[in-house]
Amino acid sequence: MNTPFSPTPAESDRSCPDAPPGNGRSGDASSPLSILLIDDNPRIAESLAIAIDLAGHRLDVAQGPEDGFSLLAARRYDAILLDLNYAAGRTDGAEGLAMLDRLLADDPGACIIVITAHSGIRLAVTAMQAGARDFVMKPWRNAELIAKIELAARRRAAPRDHAVTEGTAEPARLLGDSPAIARVRDLIRRVGPTMAGVVVTGPSGAGRGLIAAALHAASHAAGRPMQRIDVRDPLAWTRLDGAERGTSWLLRHPDKLDDVTQARLLDRLRPEDRYITIADDPRAITPALARRIAAVEIAAPSLAERQDDVPLLARHFARIAAERHGLPAPRFTPAAEALLATAHWPDEARGLAAAIERALLLGEQGVIEAALLAPPVAPNAAPALSRASFDLDESERVMIEAALVEHHHNVTQAAQALGLSRGALYRRMARHGL
Numbered sequence: 001m002n003t004p005f006s007p008t009p010a011e012s013d014r015s016c017p018d019a020p021p022g023n024g025r026s027g028d029a030s031s032p033l034s035i036l037l038i039d040d041n042p043r044i045a046e047s048l049a050i051a052i053d054l055a056g057h058r059l060d061v062a063q064g065p066e067d068g069f070s071l072l073a074a075r076r077y078d079a080i081l082l083d084l085n086y087a088a089g090r091t092d093g094a095e096g097l098a099m100l101d102r103l104l105a106d107d108p109g110a111c112i113i114v115i116t117a118h119s120g121i122r123l124a125v126t127a128m129q130a131g132a133r134d135f136v137m138k139p140w141r142n143a144e145l146i147a148k149i150e151l152a153a154r155r156r157a158a159p160r161d162h163a164v165t166e167g168t169a170e171p172a173r174l175l176g177d178s179p180a181i182a183r184v185r186d187l188i189r190r191v192g193p194t195m196a197g198v199v200v201t202g203p204s205g206a207g208r209g210l211i212a213a214a215l216h217a218a219s220h221a222a223g224r225p226m227q228r229i230d231v232r233d234p235l236a237w238t239r240l241d242g243a244e245r246g247t248s249w250l251l252r253h254p255d256k257l258d259d260v261t262q263a264r265l266l267d268r269l270r271p272e273d274r275y276i277t278i279a280d281d282p283r284a285i286t287p288a289l290a291r292r293i294a295a296v297e298i299a300a301p302s303l304a305e306r307q308d309d310v311p312l313l314a315r316h317f318a319r320i321a322a323e324r325h326g327l328p329a330p331r332f333t334p335a336a337e338a339l340l341a342t343a344h345w346p347d348e349a350r351g352l353a354a355a356i357e358r359a360l361l362l363g364e365q366g367v368i369e370a371a372l373l374a375p376p377v378a379p380n381a382a383p384a385l386s387r388a389s390f391d392l393d394e395s396e397r398v399m400i401e402a403a404l405v406e407h408h409h410n411v412t413q414a415a416q417a418l419g420l421s422r423g424a425l426y427r428r429m430a431r432h433g434l
């Protein structure tokens with residue numbers, strides 16, 4: 001007999017002897033599964049961790065949707081166990097169902113098993129109709145749950161199901177809840193599965209490559225890797241002919257070619273292949289080539305257009321950097337959080353990721369301080385663009401404010417943290433009216 005799930009660790013131990021033969025692995029399950037639990041109840045996580053470990057699988061735990069998306073952006077899971085309610089007192093499952101929708105839009109083949117309360121049969125049915133593979137009700141029997149996970153994860157192997165981009169290092173998941181990023185997701189959902197040529201524009205570092213990868217992941221060719229070519233490199237062109245028919249291509253910068261070379265490129269493109277393009281200036285693509293490779297434009301929004309997403313992206317980049325460097329779980333000081341909410345990042349998401357990684361490496365024990373988040377502004381920095389000049393000025397003000405708060409308005413310490421002399425800091429404070 002199996003033991004129903006109990007939220008107390010002591011009771012959960014009792015479920016171990018009840019695990020099915022083979023530690024809960026079904027007979028033909030060959031390799032350990034990686035499983036993600038998205039649930040804000042730590043006791044559920046503790047109990048499940050024991051059962052899953054005994055069954056020979058691996059469990060990661062996310063305490064809510066944001067954590068969940070962050071983990072899913074960094075690695076692939078064979079199965080996702082998704083709780084449907086997060087906010088206190090909510091039982092309508094709306095949050096979980098919205099998350100289910102987004103998970104499946106990013107990866108239609110995702111193997112998701114939803115967790116509902118005992119009385120949640122109606123919710124479970126809705127989730128199944130929306131694409132969940134299965135459901136479990138609390139309290140559950142561990143052995144039954146593990147059998148469900150193994151069965152559902154094995155079913156994932158069907159070819160069309162596999163919509164993640166094999167052959168790429170990371171899954172292509174766009175994080176963020178801003179309307180700007182929601183629009184991009186919606187476009188990916190619509191044009192990803194078609195053969196339409198899509199040109200991805202927007203500032204460098206804003207996630208153009210990620211959007212291209214997400215388009216490929218949503219396409220019918222997702223099971224095969226996308227081939228990447230910078231068309232400014234003539235040597236790379238030879239690869240265009242050698243590849244299998246029906247290949248997906250990521251072409252970088254055809255807008256940088258002159259008209260004659262663009263015409264030559266058009267001659268080399270094959271009708272049965274899919275082309276996704278990254279360009280700085282889509283207007284520089286000739287109409288003939290644009291017709292083939294740029295039927296639809298998707299503009300990667302700058303961080304300034306999705307400022308609300310910055311803290312969430314920052315936490316994601318911090319988590320990845322901490323994992324990569326074996327550092328403790330990262331934590332932002334309140335001043336660093338305040339800076340993130342207002343600062344401008346001239347190098348977009350890539351610049352933000354670099355700043356977070358540097359702050360984490362230079363900080364103590366995973367603590368990210370405001371003063372470490374950006375290098376001190378060079379005294380005579382002469383920015384190339386007037387917009388950049390505005391950004392830099394605003395960032396400087398925010399950083400100084402944050403350093404002062406962090407060091408309790410001790411100007412000597414704040415100046416040290418910013419890499420400035422006391423005099424230089426006083427001058428800048430006066431300039432910013434601080």
Ligand SMILES: Nc1ncnc2c1ncn2[C@@H]1O[C@H](COP(=O)(O)OP(=O)(O)OP(=O)(O)O)[C@@H](O)[C@H]1O
Pocket residue numbers: 073173174175176181203204205206207208209210211278300313349350353
């Ligand atoms: N919405 C997002 N969610 C998660 N990660 C993001 C998001 N936007 C950008 N990033 C991350 O920011 C970094 C920069 O993005 P990416 O490499 O796609 O930039 P890019 O615009 O293609 O740059 P370039 O064209 O100059 O190479 C990457 O690590 C990417 O994963």
